[in-house]
Amino acid sequence: MKSRTGFFVLAAILLLAFAVVVFEGVQLMATGRPAGVGIGICAIVIPGIGVWFLWHTVQFGRHSEALARELEAEGGLPVDELVRTPGGRIDRASADAVFARRQAEAEAAPDDWRVWFRLAIAYADAGDTPRARKTMQHAIRLHPTPH
Structure with a gap:
């Protein structure tokens, strides 16, 4: 808030x-x-x-x-399964592994806004904000009802 x-x-x-x-x-x-x-x-x-x-x-x-x-x-929000350093930063290898899984899900279901939403979160966790935003915009466009 x-x-x-x-x-x-x-x-x-x-x-x-x-x-x-x-x-x-x-x-x-x-x-x-x-x-x-x-x-x-x-x-x-x-x-x-x-x-x-x-x-x-x-x-x-x-x-x-x-x-x-x-x-x-x-009940479809992604669970935070990322490994973190003692300082709280996301471990790069962990973020890459989650990203690869989310990307495969998006490729398997290209018309499902849910997988694109989760992929956007993975991009953000990997530190790629521009792609996270673009992917989230794609998820918004795929959603069947206007907001």
Whole structure:
């Protein structure tokens, strides 16, 4: 719960900063000077892109949490079977072994969102965040009901 609260606090601060930048951009555009208008347009477009990315990040989180809740209700969440170092880090060989098993499951059932969800967790445990996110997005797309 702490991380969720922290995320929303930071998102609110980011949106406030975007609002300030947009306000300043409008002020620059009102000068009528070509440089002011150009910078003002950029000051409106860039926060717009930021809001778009923020929205998609929130949606991704909501959808992946919904899949996790459904999988938990079914008893299908992956069990943490990873070996850890005394410092708490995941042992690389252990993560690789679990990953190989999850990848084989995904290849055997390519249309099952559950195996792709578990594969995404394996990617995350292996430290490959970009592939974990892409795989989770695939699991979300495979899920039969919209979230």
